Amino acid sequence: MANIPADQAKVLALRAEYPILDQQWGNTKLVYLDNAATTQVPTCVLNRIITHYQTDNANVHRGIHRLSERSTAALEEARSVVASFIGASDPRSIVFTSGATSAINQVARGLESQLGPGQAVVVTALEHHANFVPWQQLCARTGASFIVAPLTEAGDIDREALIRILEENSVALCAFAHVSNVLGTVVPVAELTALAHSYGAKVLVDAAQSIRHEPVDVASVDCDYLVFSGHKMMAPTGIGVLYGKPEALECMEPSVFGGEMVAQVRFEATSFESLPLRLEAGTPNYVGAIALAEACAYLQRIGRSWIGEYERELLYALEEKLGRMGAVTILGDPEQRAGCLSFVVPGVHPFDIAQLLDTLGVAVRSGNQCAQPLLHQVYDVRQVVRVSPAFYNTQEELDQFVGALEKTLAVLSA
Numbered sequence: 313m314a315n316i317p318a319d320q321a322k323v324l325a326l327r328a329e330y331p332i333l334d335q336q337w338g339n340t341k342l343v344y345l346d347n348a349a350t351t352q353v354p355t356c357v358l359n360r361i362i363t364h365y366q367t368d369n370a371n372v373h374r375g376i377h378r379l380s381e382r383s384t385a386a387l388e389e390a391r392s393v394v395a396s397f398i399g400a401s402d403p404r405s406i407v408f409t410s411g412a413t414s415a416i417n418q419v420a421r422g423l424e425s426q427l428g429p430g431q432a433v434v435v436t437a438l439e440h441h442a443n444f445v446p447w448q449q450l451c452a453r454t455g456a457s458f459i460v461a462p463l464t465e466a467g468d469i470d471r472e473a474l475i476r477i478l479e480e481n482s483v484a485l486c487a488f489a490h491v492s493n494v495l496g497t498v499v500p501v502a503e504l505t506a507l508a509h510s511y512g513a514k515v516l517v518d519a520a521q522s523i524r525h526e527p528v529d530v531a532s533v534d535c536d537y538l539v540f541s542g543h544k545m546m547a548p549t550g551i552g553v554l555y556g557k558p559e560a561l562e563c564m565e566p567s568v569f570g571g572e573m574v575a576q577v578r579f580e581a582t583s584f585e586s587l588p589l590r591l592e593a594g595t596p597n598y599v600g601a602i603a604l605a606e607a608c609a610y611l612q613r614i615g616r617s618w619i620g621e622y623e624r625e626l627l628y629a630l631e632e633k634l635g636r637m638g639a640v641t642i643l644g645d646p647e648q649r650a651g652c653l654s655f656v657v658p659g660v661h662p663f664d665i666a667q668l669l670d671t672l673g674v675a676v677r678s679g680n681q682c683a684q685p686l687l688h689q690v691y692d693v694r695q696v697v698r699v700s701p702a703f704y705n706t707q708e709e710l711d712q713f714v715g716a717l718e719k720t721l722a723v724l725s726a
């Protein structure tokens with residue numbers, strides 16, 4: 313149950329770590345509701361970056377001098393922290409990448425030699441382009457079938473249709489988002505993973521939109537791969553994670569070659585390092601990884617279940633407030649929604665709404681949200697407005713947003 317005064321006090325205390333949120337634009341206060349695109353970075357994470365550069369910085373896994381050793385130890389400690397954050401028992405199952413997109417591409421490239429005609433890769437109609445296009449391209453390169461599992465009218469994955477796809481095809485891999493970046497649908501990834509496994513398919517979970525506020529536990533989901541980006545969970549940009557079960561990472565061919573991922577290099581041939589280095593060519597973004605681990609520790613300190621509950625309260629309140637505005641049509645009505653919702657106002661362009669909201673201090677996202685198949689082929693719209701609160705947002709900010717939206721629609725429909 314929510315404890316509103318206690319929540320308010322906690323949120324106000326948390327906001328002290330985010331000077332960026334404390335901005336006044338003329339007469340209006342900034343209301344940042346674009347957290348599904350990127351989250352703000354708290355002072356503790358920024359300080360961790362500064363401390364590393366000021367005291368321990370040196371390239372990792374290369375030198376035997378003390379700075380290099382300290383820097384390497386910090387990176388490997390970060391790997392352990394991130395592993396335990398997602399319930400992975402072995403830190404070697406964590407590969408640092410530049411983000412969710414590069415992690416998915418790395419898996420798609422890494423499995424290429426194992427795919428061919430007669431096999432299939434399944435994604436769903438609610439995927440972000442990052443979890444759609446790499447698989448579509450992989451299938452085009454290998455001759456495997458690319459199959460898009462449909463949604464129910466409410467915006468959930470149609471389980472019956474998915475079962476039919478798994479029965480009728482030789483599916484090598486299913487790639488599911490954990491949370492949709494448009495509808496906010498929470499996908500029952502543990503259940504779908506068990507289903508896909510029962511047909512012999514591997515599973516990749518795109519946790520980019522869930523990692524901040526949903527329980528993400530690879531041991532209970534049992535997925536083969538899971539990916540996410542640091543910048544959606546209070547860490548900086550340019551760092552992300554590819555988790556894989558050891559055997560699932562082992563069976564991937566490296567697709568990026570260079571320093572540190574090699575064991576022996578000769579004129580004739582090269583042999584590769586063991587995991588995870590084999591999949592981390594070149595100097596890794598070790599400061600990003602260290603900052604990501606700090607963000608994990610920060611989220612744990614705040615309380616991940618509190619974050620989930622509080623953000624859900626905000627989203628329900630938002631849905632209710634928007635529902636009362638007759639002109640607004642919210643996309644989808646999934647069994648469970650988290651993180652964001654998107655809406656359209658018939659006859660009004662989403663870009664105009666977002667632009668006018670910005671003049672009233674409110675930052676929301678407008679566009680196709682990198683989900684053209686979902687918008688065009690499922691909902692028959694080109695663009696939407698997406699609102700995505702995070703745990704540092706308040707009910708007052710939602711009211712400011714709704715007030716601004718009312719003014720905006722009055723201007724645009726005048």
Ligand code: PMP
Pocket residue numbers: 348349411412413414440442443489491492493518520521541543682
């Ligand atoms: N998947 C989902 C569901 C996303 O929302 C995003 C980012 N919007 C991505 C993947 C890609 O993340 P990144 O751009 O950080 O690689």
